[in-house]
Amino acid sequence: MRIRIHRGTKEIGGTCIEMEAQGKRIALDVGLPLDAPDDPEEHKSLLPRVPGFREPDESLLGVLISHPHMDHYGLAKYIRPDVPVYIGEAAHRIMKAASAYFPDGSSFTAPHFIADRTPVEIGPFRVTPFLVDHSAFDAYSLLVEADGKRVFYSGDFRAHGRKSALFEAMVARPPKDIDVLLMEGTTIGRTGSAEGFATEKELEQEFVQTFKGTKGIHFVWTSSQNIDRIVTIFRAAKRTGRVLIVDLYTAVVLEATGRDSIPQASWPEVRLYTPFSQVLAIKKKELFQDLGRHKVNRVFPEHLPDLASRAVMLFRPMARNDKGVESVLDGAGFTYSMWEGYLKEKGSIRVIKWLEGHGIPRCTIHTSGHASVADLKRLAAALAPRTLVPIHSFETGRFGEFFENVFRRDDGQWWEV
Numbered sequence: 001m002r003i004r005i006h007r008g009t010k011e012i013g014g015t016c017i018e019m020e021a022q023g024k025r026i027a028l029d030v031g032l033p034l035d036a037p038d039d040p041e042e043h044k045s046l047l048p049r050v051p052g053f054r055e056p057d058e059s060l061l062g063v064l065i066s067h068p069h070m071d072h073y074g075l076a077k078y079i080r081p082d083v084p085v086y087i088g089e090a091a092h093r094i095m096k097a098a099s100a101y102f103p104d105g106s107s108f109t110a111p112h113f114i115a116d117r118t119p120v121e122i123g124p125f126r127v128t129p130f131l132v133d134h135s136a137f138d139a140y141s142l143l144v145e146a147d148g149k150r151v152f153y154s155g156d157f158r159a160h161g162r163k164s165a166l167f168e169a170m171v172a173r174p175p176k177d178i179d180v181l182l183m184e185g186t187t188i189g190r191t192g193s194a195e196g197f198a199t200e201k202e203l204e205q206e207f208v209q210t211f212k213g214t215k216g217i218h219f220v221w222t223s224s225q226n227i228d229r230i231v232t233i234f235r236a237a238k239r240t241g242r243v244l245i246v247d248l249y250t251a252v253v254l255e256a257t258g259r260d261s262i263p264q265a266s267w268p269e270v271r272l273y274t275p276f277s278q279v280l281a282i283k284k285k286e287l288f289q290d291l292g293r294h295k296v297n298r299v300f301p302e303h304l305p306d307l308a309s310r311a312v313m314l315f316r317p318m319a320r321n322d323k324g325v326e327s328v329l330d331g332a333g334f335t336y337s338m339w340e341g342y343l344k345e346k347g348s349i350r351v352i353k354w355l356e357g358h359g360i361p362r363c364t365i366h367t368s369g370h371a372s373v374a375d376l377k378r379l380a381a382a383l384a385p386r387t388l389v390p391i392h393s394f395e396t397g398r399f400g401e402f403f404e405n406v407f408r409r410d411d412g413q414w415w416e417v
């Protein structure tokens with residue numbers, strides 16, 4: 001078996017790995033690079049030069065997407081539609097549900113679904129997905145076997161989220177005889193990675209204290225697709241006697257998880273509020289069916305003042321100039337709950353200015369979606385690969401400080417397993 005990494009040997013995001021055995025090939029992930037231009041028109045040219053992506057090539061048997069984060073699937077929509085795509089079923093449902101609300105929230109037509117510890121045969125390849133703890137829902141590591149070799153691709157993972165039991169099960173009973181481990185190292189070199197990160201349970205406690213200390217409504221800005229975080233916020237809201245107010249986009253994403261253990265817009269502790277700009281979008285895109293399914297606990301601008309001191313609202317930047325939101329800014333609090341790096345973006349700066357303009361205090365409560373160095377070490381030790389190839393990190397040159405048998409590769413370079 002041969003492998004080449006098209007993107008990721010020296011960067012986070014844009015991940016794409018090509019594997020070849022017996023003249024047949026598969027690709028793992030086709031992500032959008034983090035430094036891609038804002039203009040989607042320019043993205044197509046970033047598609048990696050994998051034969052079969054652009055022109056017909058029958059030796060390309062399929063593409064597997066490890067999880068629904070843009071930096072892992074964002075370029076997949078430019079691949080010829082006859083190339084089979086494999087992805088988790090819930091992951092696909094979430095992407096499909098979100099696609100009506102975001103211009104770049106693409107989905108795939110007729111994908112093949114992968115499931116935890118259920119091998120799929122793709123020509124000479126046998127691929128076994130392992131569900132992992134990550135900030136994206138329905139995320140997998142992938143064990144690829146061919147030509148008597150075994151390659152384990154970690155995908156993105158962590159051990160301090162709400163699904164940490166998955167990580168513990170993996171290190172307790174790891175797949176054996178791994179020739180190559182392709183392991184992410186997102187957090188290497190980042191603040192806190194060496195010491196270990198706060199768990200989602202610890203965050204829940206922080207949110208409880210913060211909500212208690214807020215007189216009026218408390219806004220939390222996070223990704224609606226970070227389901228672990230939404231659960232954390234929901235639980236903290238409930239513990240402080242507050243309802244969680246979500247918008248329609250969040251409601252459809254929560255529904256798309258397909259899990260009745262995850263908060264839903266129909267739950268008594270949840271409310272649906274559609275900011276005016278979303279009302280316009282609902283009309284324009286005819287999202288009336290989504291609204292119809294989720295309107296049972298809907299509240300309107302006139303309800304917000306009464307509800308404010310008993311509510312946590314998931315913040316959407318588009319809601320800044322909404323009449324209902326503007327009416328509840330007295331005594332409001334605001335928590336930022338995403339990677340701090342995004343705060344440098346133009347949209348975030350506008351939000352910060354808006355908060356400052358209204359005198360709303362801001363704090364950050366967040367933990368990484370990726371494993372700490374200690375947990376990366378635990379996975380590497382458990383899998384004990386013959387070689388460990390760094391991927392998905394800006395610090396791949398530092399892997400040798402932490403792990404055994406590290407063999408760094410270059411983008412585009414084939415190597416024999």
Ligand SMILES: [Zn+2]
Pocket residue numbers: 067069072134136156
């Ligand atoms: Zn990810």
